[in-house]
Amino acid sequence: MAEPVWRDVIARDVLEQNWVTRVDFGQRMLAIYDTPSGIFASLALCNHGGADLCDGYFDGHVIECPLHQGAFDVRDGRPVGAPATRPMKTFETRVENGIVQIRA
Amino acid sequence: MPKAITTPLTQALAEGKLSREDLKSLMQRSNSKSLLRLALWLLMLATTSTLITLAWDSWLIWPAMFVQGIILVHFFSLQHECVHYTVFRTRRLNDIVGQICGLIIILPHRFFRYEHCDHHTYTQVTGEDPEMIPMPKTLREYLLYLSALPYWRAKFTELFRHASGRLSETEKGFIPKVEHAAVYRDARLMLTLYVGIFAAMAIIGWWGLIWYWIIPLFLGEPVMRFVRMTEHVGRPTVPQMHENTRTNMVSAPWRFLCWNMNYHAEHHYVASVPYHALPALHEKLKDHIHVEPDGYIGAHRDILRQLFARKHG
Numbered sequence: 001m002a003e004p005v006w007r008d009v010i011a012r013d014v015l016e017q018n019w020v021t022r023v024d025f026g027q028r029m030l031a032i033y034d035t036p037s038g039i040f041a042s043l044a045l046c047n048h049g050g051a052d053l054c055d056g057y058f059d060g061h062v063i064e065c066p067l068h069q070g071a072f073d074v075r076d077g078r079p080v081g082a083p084a085t086r087p088m089k090t091f092e093t094r095v096e097n098g099i100v101q102i103r104a
Numbered sequence: 105m106p107k108a109i110t111t112p113l114t115q116a117l118a119e120g121k122l123s124r125e126d127l128k129s130l131m132q133r134s135n136s137k138s139l140l141r142l143a144l145w146l147l148m149l150a151t152t153s154t155l156i157t158l159a160w161d162s163w164l165i166w167p168a169m170f171v172q173g174i175i176l177v178h179f180f181s182l183q184h185e186c187v188h189y190t191v192f193r194t195r196r197l198n199d200i201v202g203q204i205c206g207l208i209i210i211l212p213h214r215f216f217r218y219e220h221c222d223h224h225t226y227t228q229v230t231g232e233d234p235e236m237i238p239m240p241k242t243l244r245e246y247l248l249y250l251s252a253l254p255y256w257r258a259k260f261t262e263l264f265r266h267a268s269g270r271l272s273e274t275e276k277g278f279i280p281k282v283e284h285a286a287v288y289r290d291a292r293l294m295l296t297l298y299v300g301i302f303a304a305m306a307i308i309g310w311w312g313l314i315w316y317w318i319i320p321l322f323l324g325e326p327v328m329r330f331v332r333m334t335e336h337v338g339r340p341t342v343p344q345m346h347e348n349t350r351t352n353m354v355s356a357p358w359r360f361l362c363w364n365m366n367y368h369a370e371h372h373y374v375a376s377v378p379y380h381a382l383p384a385l386h387e388k389l390k391d392h393i394h395v396e397p398d399g400y401i402g403a404h405r406d407i408l409r410q411l412f413a414r415k416h417g
Binding site for chain 1: 106108109111113114117127128131133187188189190193195214217218221224225280282283374375376
């Protein structure tokens with residue numbers, strides 16, 4: 001498997017402020033979160049029921065699934081509310097020259 | 105690319121019934137707004153409790169307990185909102201208040217949360233929706249359901265099954281394995297607490313909670329059964345949300361009691377929208393959902409009309 005490298009995802013200034021933005025990224029759909037402690041990224045589909053987390057409620061560091069209100073901490077992907085029980089896939093994220101990048 | 109599942113919300117967004125900005129604004133939660141409403145709610149309960157006290161030595165205690173019961177059974181509506189984490193902005197507060205509601209109405213919060221998730225996934229799908237209330241075939245079935253006797257039988261059976269460390273096959277389908285032990289623990293804790301409360305009453309020789317809580321709860325439950333029937337019963341048993349759910353236009357006191365859950369189709373469309381924003385969501389969706397303008401009574405007229413049409417059809 002190839003070593004993960006930093007890849008451009010989206011310009012920082014087009015992200016929805018203090019909210020979640022959906023981005024198509026190759027074969028994946030990503031959720032990019034603008035939080036009080038920086039930018040974070042995860043896969044966009046909930047690992048419980050497959051709904052799009054980008055249509056969910058976002059507050060601080062917690063994204064809530066729109067279908068069943070299961071919730072995850074976007075900083076590390078850990079589930080913080082049932083029926084989510086497994087961590088969601090997150091990506092190491094940074095902003096370089098105004099571009100959000102993930103290590104993937 | 106893996107695709108998100110289609111939900112009523114994704115459909116509403118795709119069809120332009122809702123914009124992303126609408127959604128974002130409607131989903132906002134508030135601790136202060138809900139704490140104020142909860143305070144008013146508790147004041148209402150204190151008032152009906154006072155009525156019971158004033159009527160203690162007369163037959164009027166029975167209507168007073170019934171009124172108290174109507175409020176008590178509507179703790180279900182508050183618990184239901186807490187299940188969706190939409191009452192308070194602080195998630196933990198939703199858990200705490202939801203668990204207290206569950207203790208009052210004998211419905212373990214965690215179990216209800218999992219069961220309710222499947223209700224939202226499979227609304228009105230026969231054999232899949234664990235909360236589905238079947239359309240009664242006869243007037244006897246209709247009245248029996250309203251008596252709340254089948255409801256209590258099912259709830260107590262459920263509670264004792266969980267306390268004895270068992271789940272039904274259906275329950276195993278919607279409760280993840282890692283949570284089985286917690287569901288059993290919740291049921292045992294709940295039963296232990298009830299035993300403790302009754303033991304404490306026996307020790308101090310004051311049985312007031314039976315008159316302020318237990319009897320009113322059982323007197324009031326038929327009202328909650330009457331309300332719950334209006335949400336889906338008599339609507340088509342199909343997955344389409346604009347058909348399978350009924351929104352009932354009811355008066356302000358009923359809306360207050362049920363935490364706006366009369367806007368039931370709107371709630372099913374976007375379960376992340378808190379109770380206080382459901383009237384605004386109704387304005388956005390009212391032309392796309394089934395609305396019963398005559399409220400709960402209108403819904404029951406519809407159910408009975410269908411019942412008699414089937415019987416004589």
